[in-house]
Amino acid sequence: MNENKKLNDIEEKIKQLKAQKQSLILKEKEKERKTRTKRLIEIGAIFDSMGVNSIELANEFKNHFINNEKSKLWLENFIEKNKA
Structure with a gap:
């Protein structure tokens, strides 16, 4: 009986630890x-302060860097140089 109590206590402790983990x-x-x-x-506030204050304008801004090879390369280099 004592062994069963210990097993039950351990099982209860396992359940508690799993709940704590979750x-x-x-x-x-x-x-x-x-x-x-x-x-x-x-980031949105920064763009807004630059005048990019609508979803449409933000998408145009993004598309410029995606579709313009020179701008895309500049942005990739800029990001790489300024990684934290």
């Missing part, structure tokens, strides 16, 4: 999501 995973995902959202808002 909770920590969810908290980390939420933290990452909030960090990404904040970064996207800050």
